[in-house]
Each structure stands twice: as C-alpha cells, then as structure tokens.
Amino acid sequence: MTMTIMFAVLFYFAAGLFAVGLIYRIATYARTPAPLKIPTTPAPRTRFGVVMLMAREVFFFESLFKATIWTWIFSAMFHAGLALVLLRHLRYFIDPVWSWVSFIQPFGLYAGFMMVAGLMGLWARRFFVDRVRYISTPSDHLMLALLITIGISGLVMKFITHTDVVAIKDFFMGLMSFSINTLPSDWMIYLHLSLIALLMIIFPFSKLLHAPGVFFSPTRNQVENSRDKRHLSAWASKLDSGK
Amino acid sequence: MATEIKAPPYRVFNIAPAVVPGAMADVKTFVASDKIQENLGFPVFETPDWHDKAIGKMGELLGKYRSLKVYMDACVHCGACSDKCHYFIGTGDPKNMPVARQDLMRSVYRRYFTLPGKLFPWLVGARDLTREVLDEWYNYYHQCSECRRCSVFCPYGIDTAEITMAAREILDSAGYGQKYSNEIIGKVHAIGNNLGLPKPALIDTLEGLEEDTKEDTGFDIRFPLDVKGAEVLLITPSADFFAEPHIDSLIGYAKVFHAAGISWTLSSMSSEAGNFGMFIGNYEQMRKIALRIRQAALELGVKRIVVGECGHAWRVAYSFWNTLIGVGDGGKDPYAIELQKQLDHRYKQPMHICELTWDLAEKKIITFDKEANDKHIITFHDSCNVARGSGMGDTFGGQFEIPRNIVKAVANHFHEMPEGTTHEQTFCCGGGGGLLTDDLLDLRVKGSLPRMEALQHVVDAHGVNFMACICAICKAQFTKVLPYYGFDRRLIGGVHQLVSNAIKLGDK
Ligand code: HEM
Ligand code: HEM
Numbered sequence: 001m002t003m004t005i006m007f008a009v010l011f012y013f014a015a016g017l018f019a020v021g022l023i024y025r026i027a028t029y030a031r032t033p034a035p036l037k038i039p040t041t042p043a044p045r046t047r048f049g050v051v052m053l054m055a056r057e058v059f060f061f062e063s064l065f066k067a068t069i070w071t072w073i074f075s076a077m078f079h080a081g082l083a084l085v086l087l088r089h090l091r092y093f094i095d096p097v098w099s100w101v102s103f104i105q106p107f108g109l110y111a112g113f114m115m116v117a118g119l120m121g122l123w124a125r126r127f128f129v130d131r132v133r134y135i136s137t138p139s140d141h142l143m144l145a146l147l148i149t150i151g152i153s154g155l156v157m158k159f160i161t162h163t164d165v166v167a168i169k170d171f172f173m174g175l176m177s178f179s180i181n182t183l184p185s186d187w188m189i190y191l192h193l194s195l196i197a198l199l200m201i202i203f204p205f206s207k208l209l210h211a212p213g214v215f216f217s218p219t220r221n222q223v224e225n226s227r228d229k230r231h232l233s234a235w236a237s238k239l240d241s242g243k
Numbered sequence: 244m245a246t247e248i249k250a251p252p253y254r255v256f257n258i259a260p261a262v263v264p265g266a267m268a269d270v271k272t273f274v275a276s277d278k279i280q281e282n283l284g285f286p287v288f289e290t291p292d293w294h295d296k297a298i299g300k301m302g303e304l305l306g307k308y309r310s311l312k313v314y315m316d317a318c319v320h321c322g323a324c325s326d327k328c329h330y331f332i333g334t335g336d337p338k339n340m341p342v343a344r345q346d347l348m349r350s351v352y353r354r355y356f357t358l359p360g361k362l363f364p365w366l367v368g369a370r371d372l373t374r375e376v377l378d379e380w381y382n383y384y385h386q387c388s389e390c391r392r393c394s395v396f397c398p399y400g401i402d403t404a405e406i407t408m409a410a411r412e413i414l415d416s417a418g419y420g421q422k423y424s425n426e427i428i429g430k431v432h433a434i435g436n437n438l439g440l441p442k443p444a445l446i447d448t449l450e451g452l453e454e455d456t457k458e459d460t461g462f463d464i465r466f467p468l469d470v471k472g473a474e475v476l477l478i479t480p481s482a483d484f485f486a487e488p489h490i491d492s493l494i495g496y497a498k499v500f501h502a503a504g505i506s507w508t509l510s511s512m513s514s515e516a517g518n519f520g521m522f523i524g525n526y527e528q529m530r531k532i533a534l535r536i537r538q539a540a541l542e543l544g545v546k547r548i549v550v551g552e553c554g555h556a557w558r559v560a561y562s563f564w565n566t567l568i569g570v571g572d573g574g575k576d577p578y579a580i581e582l583q584k585q586l587d588h589r590y591k592q593p594m595h596i597c598e599l600t601w602d603l604a605e606k607k608i609i610t611f612d613k614e615a616n617d618k619h620i621i622t623f624h625d626s627c628n629v630a631r632g633s634g635m636g637d638t639f640g641g642q643f644e645i646p647r648n649i650v651k652a653v654a655n656h657f658h659e660m661p662e663g664t665t666h667e668q669t670f671c672c673g674g675g676g677g678l679l680t681d682d683l684l685d686l687r688v689k690g691s692l693p694r695m696e697a698l699q700h701v702v703d704a705h706g707v708n709f710m711a712c713i714c715a716i717c718k719a720q721f722t723k724v725l726p727y728y729g730f731d732r733r734l735i736g737g738v739h740q741l742v743s744n745a746i747k748l749g750d751k
Contacts, residue, residue, distance in 0.1 A: 025316070028312065029312065032308070032313075036563055037562045037565075038402065038632075041634050042639050042641075042643075057398065057399075063323070063395065122321075130261060131326060131337065131340060134337045134343065135320050135322065135337075135343055135346065138366050138368075139367045140320050202359075205358050205359050207320070210317040210319050210399055213313045213316055214400075216313045217399050218310045219310070224634055226565055227571045227572070227592070230569065230573065236526065239526075240576050
C-alpha cells in the first residue's frame with residue numbers, strides 16, 4: 001500500500017509538471033516573435049504547402065532522410081515504434097477500449113522491439129561515429145539509456161515475468177478519477193513506472209522539446225511570400241517610421 | 244601563424260573528414276578598434292561589465308527572436324548537420340560542425356537560462372561565460388559564413404546562421420566586434436557603399452566605362468548616375484564598379500537596359516546592394532542601411548528597384564526589404580506609403596536583375612548571339628544566400644531556374660556540377676557572411692574545398708573553363724582562392740558577363 005501511495009503521488013506530480021511545463025514552453029514559443037522572413041528556400045508559397053511540408057517533416061523526417069540514411073533508419077524505427085507503443089498503451093487509460101486501439105494491439109507488440117532496436121542503433125552512433133561522439137553530452141547518453149530501460153522493462157513484463165495488467169489499469173483509471181486502487185507489487189512495473197515518471201518530469205526541461213519545437217521553427221513553418229505580403233512583428237513595427 | 248597557406252588535398256571519397264580537435268582554434272579575425280565600434284554606437288572592448296552585458300543581450304535576443312529561442316532548446320545532437328558545413332569539411336575542426344558551433348552558445352544558454360543547466364551543468368554540457376568562452380565564440384562565430392546549408396538537413400530546420408548572427412550581436416554588445424564587417428558598415432553610413440567610393444570616384448569610373456564600351460561595341464551605352472525620373476534604380480554591390488570580374492557584369496546590366504530601351508540610373512548616395520547589418524545580426528543596422536535605398540528611390544522618383552548580382556543583398560532585398568522599409572507590399576509610415584504610390588506594381592518590387600533579363604529574353608525584347616560565348620564551357624555555382632535565403636520569379640525554385648535559363652540562352656555549352664553541390668544543397672564559396680577578409684584567408688581557402696572538388700569534377704569531365712555565379716562575394720572569393728587549387732582566377736565570372744558577350748545591341 002505504501003508503494004501504491006508513493007506512485008500515486010509521483011504520477012500526480014509528474015503529470016502536473018509535464019502538463020504545466022509543456023504548456024508554458026509552447027506558450028513561450030508561440031509568444032516570441034519571429035521578426036523576419038527566414039524560411040529555408042525554396043519553400044512553399046502557400047499555407048497549405050507549409051502544412052504539407054510540416055507533415056512530411058513530422059511523419060517522414062524528410063530533412064533527416066536527406067542528411068544521413070542510417071540515423072534516419074534508426075530514428076524512424078524508434079519514433080514509429082514509440083508512437084505505436086504509446087497508442088497501444090491507451091488501453092490502460094480508457095474504458096471501454098476504442099476499437100482501433102484494440103485493432104493495433106498485435107502490431108504494438110513488435111513495435112516495442114523495433115523501438116528498442118532503433119534506440120540501440122542511435123546509441124551506437126554516439127560511440128562509433130567520431131563526429132557524433134564529439135557532440136554527445138552525458139545527458140544524451142542518459143536519455144537513450146532511460147528510454148531503452150523503459151522499453152526493455154516493458155518487454156520483460158510482456159514476455160517473461162508477466163504482470164497483472166488489469167490491476168494496473170484499475171490503478172490508472174482510479175488516478176484519473178481521484179481514487180486510489182492498489183498497484184500490484186511487482187518490481188518490473190515499479191521500474192517501468194518510475195522511469196516513465198522521470199521521463200515526464202524531464203520532458204519540459206530537456207531536448208525532448210524538439211517534439212513541440214519543430215512546429216515553431218521559422219525556417220520550416222513560414223510561407224515564402226516575402227515580396228507579396230508584409231511580415232512585421234510588434235517590436236519591429238515600433239521602429240517603422242522615419243525616412 | 245607564419246605557416247604558408249595551402250589548399251587541403253581533395254578527398255578520395257566524398258565523406259566527412261576525421262575530426263581534428265583544435266585545428267582552427269587560433270584562427271581569429273581582426274578585432275574592431277575602439278573607433279570603429281564607437282562609430283556604430285557599439286561599446287568598446289574590454290568593457291568591465293562585458294559579462295553582464297553579454298548575458299543581458301542574450302536574454303533580450305531570446306525574447307525577440309523565436310528562431311533563437313526554439314533552436315537553443317530543440318537540438319537533440321543527432322548529428323545530421325555534422326558533416327554538412329564546408330568549413331568542417333575543409334578543416335576537420337569539430338567546432339566547425341554546425342551542431343558544435345551552436346553548442347558554443349547553447350552551453351551558455353543552458354547555464355544561465357535553463358533549470359538543468361543551473362543545477363547540473365556537467366550533465367547537460369552547460370558552462371559559464373568566461374573570457375575563454377567569449378574568445379572561443381569570437382573565433383568560431385567568425386568561421387561561419389551564414390550560408391544555411393546545415394538548415395537544409397536539420398530535421399527541425401535549425402539554422403546556424405541565426406545563431407551566428409545572434410552571437411555576433413552579443414559580441415558587439417560586449418564591445419567585441421569584428422574589424423572587417425563593422426568598418427564596412429561605418430563606410431556605408433558615411434559614404435554610401437562598402438568600399439568607401441565617393442561620388443567623384445564613381446563618376447570617374449562610370450565615364451571610363453562608357454568610353455570603353457563605346458570602343459568595344461561602337462554603341463553609346465550609358466552608365467547613368469543620379470538621374471531623376473529614370474524608370475529603374477539599380478542597386479548593385481559596389482565591387483561591380485571596379486573589381487574584376489564584377490565590372491563585366493555591370494557592363495552586362497547596362498547593355499540589357501540599353502537593348503531593351505529602359506531608362507535607368509545608379510545612385511551615388513545609395514551605391515551599395517550589400518548589407519553587412521545582416522552579417523552581424525543587428526536589426527537596426529540592417530534597417531538603417533536599407534533605408535538609404537528607400538531614400539534614393541524617393542529622391543530619384545524611380546518606378547522600379549532592381550538589384551544586381553549579389554547574394555546576401557538579394558536575400559535582404561527579397562526576404563527583408565518588405566519588412567524593413569516597405570518595398571514590396573508597402574509599409575505604413577509616410578515614406579513607405581509615398582514610395583508605394585510611386586513604384587510601378589506591374590513589376591515585382593524589388594526585382595532581381597536576372598528576373599528582368601530573363602523576362603526580356605522570353606519576350607524576345609532582347610536577343611543573343613550564342614556563338615559569342617562558344618569559347619566558354621560553363622557551369623553554374625548557386626550562391627548560398629540566393630539559393631537558400633531568397634527566391635526569384637513566381638515558381639518554387641525560380642532562383643535556380645532563372646539564372647540557368649539565362650546562361651543557356653546566351654551560351655551553347657553548359658554542364659551542372661555533381662548533385663548535392665548545387666541548388667539548395669550548394670556549397671558556399673567559403674568567403675560569405677563577413678569573412679571575405681585577408682586575415683581569414685587560410686579559412687577561406689580551406690572552406691572552398693567542397694566547391695573546388697565539384698568544380699574539378701566538371702573540369703575533368705567536360706573541360707569546363709567558366710564558372711558563372713550571381714554574387715559579388717563569390718566572385719571576389721573565387722578570384723582569390725582558385726589559384727590555390729591550381730585553377731586560373733579568370734574561371735569565375737558573372738551571369739551578366741556572359742549576357743554582355745552575347746547580347747545583340749544594334750539590329751533591334
Ligand atoms: C512531433 C513529434 C516528434 C518528432 C517530429 C521527432 C523527431 C525527431 C528527430 C527527427 C530526431 C533526430 C534523429 C534521431 O536522433 O533520432 C529525434 C530524436 C530524438 N527523439 Fe524525437 N521526435 C518527436 C517526438 C519525440 C518524443 C515524444 C520523444 C520521447 C519520448 C522523442 C525522443 C527522442 C530522442 C530521445 C531523440 C534523440 C535520439 C538520439 O539520442 O540520437 N521524440 N526526434
Ligand atoms: C503511465 C504510463 C505507462 C504504463 C501504465 C505502462 C504500463 C505497461 C505495462 C503494464 C506493460 C506490460 C504489457 C503487458 O504485459 O501486456 C508495458 C509494456 C511496455 N511499455 Fe509501458 N507503460 C507506460 C508508459 C510507457 C512509455 C511512456 C513507454 C515508452 C517510452 C513504454 C514502453 C513500453 C514497452 C516498449 C512495452 C513492451 C511492449 C508492449 O507491451 O507494448 N511504456 N507498459
């Protein structure tokens with residue numbers, strides 16, 4: 001029961017920090033003006049074109065594809081795997097489970113392996129490519145270690161130790177309606193959950209901000225129409241007078 | 244640094260070099276004197292409170308530029324950019340990898356502006372802004388030509404140029420300015436152009452040009468200066484007035500105007516297209532320099548503003564003039580409104596000289612004798628600021644097609660350099676962004692390596708003997724560095740130099 005309470009508190013704290021931190025960050029990005037037109041050209045000349053470009057960046061990592069194929073492969077494995085795993089995890093938080101979430105369950109299984117393999121590949125680059133080794137900080141390594149441990153602990157529960165997923169679902173459904181149901185006492189789930197809480201806590205303070213950041217990057221989200229439409233930010237417009 | 248400057252050997256395979264830490268650590272461009280700094284209203288070095296000023300400026304810029312704010316946070320150190328910079332390829336210095344160059348600032352950002360950096364600096368690679376760090380900034384932020392090649396490959400579009408500009412702005416606010424750029428900006432404010440050519444010298448040069456072209460062609464081709472009521476105001480880099488091969492393109496523009504019967508003029512007050520305010524990341528300076536052009540346009544009563552062959556000038560004109568001075572869609576202050584009424588909006592404002600020439604060629608208003616260029620086997624170097632910072636025409640990628648169309652219309656032999664070195668992936672000449680100074684010659688020679696490799700490829704494969712471009716900095720840089728790689732310096736020239744050779748003047 002102590003463990004249950006501790007995890008309940010931890011998850012309220014982590015979720016709160018995650019939400020507030022992320023909203024604050026996004027609000028800062030949105031509020032900070034972009035005074036000049038700086039799309040990396042040639043860029044789309046319409047809003048719709050920009051939306052398409054952004055979709056290609058977010059779903060296919062188009063620029064990364066042009067840059068280095070190996071990083072792209074590992075990165076795609078990791079992110080696609082992560083996305084599937086997270087969607088699959090929705091079943092712990094909704095009841096009754098939506099039909100499409102049930103539908104993807106079998107795919108999600110392999111996605112866990114794909115995600116971990118991708119992460120390992122990305123990590124290998126940090127050791128074997130001298131340029132990437134040079135730029136890696138301890139936090140870069142730890143971030144990968146963290147995600148790999150989350151992934152492996154999940155896979156271990158799934159395939160080796162097994163855990164009481166129904167009780168876990170009860171626990172999280174309970175948290176969402178502010179009541180506390182007992183969490184199964186199982187060290188693997190303790191590990192999985194503590195690290196997930198840690199991930200949520202560091203999210204708004206770390207490079208994981210690349211996920212919201214990409215949408216606010218002026219070189220990617222601006223329309224190339226500088227001659228046809230005047231672009232002016234608030235602080236720049238104050239200078240806008242005189243001969 | 245008495246060692247002789249040598250070109251690095253070509254790479255056997257087109258892959259990134261092994262890192263050589265510290266290879267370029269001592270390369271330091273000359274620092275601006277107190278006089279140069281004061282001239283621009285910047286503090287001088289070493290101001291006792293440089294540290295607080297720098298951090299204060301950084302905070303200010305983080306609030307003013309979304310690019311800087313997002314780019315400081317978003318990088319995941321994935322390494323996509325790490326082998327994309329020509330200075331890294333040429334020098335092997337890992338701090339010339341775009342990500343590492345950004346990290347010089349990101350480390351300080353983390354220390355002063357983020358929680359993890361304040362609590363656990365060692366964990367996230369955060370560090371205090373010390374004198375050593377400031378020196379490192381100075382050296383390496385003046386080894387970036389702001390060419391934006393890295394931003395093409397970054398999955399978040401992080402543009403190192405934005406960070407270099409911010410860094411230079413911060414350095415200036417701490418009094419640590421670069422001699423080359425800041426001296427030039429002073430000259431523009433005082434005289435009207437980067438070279439400091441006063442009006443009498445301009446008149447002299449232009450009259451000489453009229454005589455020479457008369458001798459060459461037999462036609463009275465005019466090079467008008469300060470002519471009120473002309474149709475077109477031509478804003479061109481001042482190097483076009485006297486440097487080789489730039490001047491040949493100036494002759495080309497004059498012939499185009501002559502053949503098309505368009506009245507035009509240069510302005511002695513505003514005789515510079517270049518805008519080094521962009522290089523130092525200073526909005527006010529950039530705006531002040533651009534305002535001279537608006538003033539000239541108003542005083543001369545022109546209907547159109549056309550920009551000559553200059554890369555970063557075209558970026559400023561195409562992407563920023565509308566914002567800075569209301570040339571384009573028009574501004575709201577009285578002068579912008581007046582200018583907006585004066586300009587002829589059947590034409591793009593501003594217009595690139597290549598847009599003008601190609602439009603005339605398409606309409607057959609000007610015609611060419613292609614054989615006149617038969618001695619030239621031509622390739623085209625996309626200048627970085629045109630390729631990745633601007634556009635031309637109304638179509639996606641017009642900045643690539645229009646100059647190539649002109650080259651193909653005026654000459655018979657044209658060959659592209661290898662894929663991955665042209666269009667939006669073009670390599671900078673190695674001298675852009677305020678680095679075109681002799682105290683950085685070593686860097687410039689090394690930085691041109693990838694372009695020279697690509698050029699060598701078409702020289703070997705097709706016997707190319709002319710590399711056309713549309714940038715004054717590219718022209719000056721290549722003229723200087725080509726011999727280091729065993730090429731003739733006259734291999735570089737302007738697109739309008741080729742136009743000049745082929746355009747038919749009389750029988751039209
Ligand atoms: C809009 C959503 C997202 C996009 C477009 C995106 C895109 C990218 C790209 C292009 C990279 C660089 C390539 C690489 O190193 O893998 C990357 C790296 C990374 N992403 Fe994401 N990402 C997103 C969401 C997330 C989320 C939600 C997480 C974490 C839970 C995450 C974790 C990471 C990590 C840890 C790296 C660095 C990998 C390394 O160390 O090499 N990403 N992301
Ligand atoms: C509060 C949120 C989470 C809860 C309650 C949770 C719970 C679980 C449970 C109970 C399993 C075992 C599944 C089974 O035995 O059938 C599991 C597996 C797994 N978890 Fe999580 N997890 C959470 C978040 C995450 C996150 C954020 C990641 C990734 C970064 C992740 C990655 C995995 C992986 C890869 C597996 C194994 C494959 C699979 O079953 O999909 N989990 N998780």
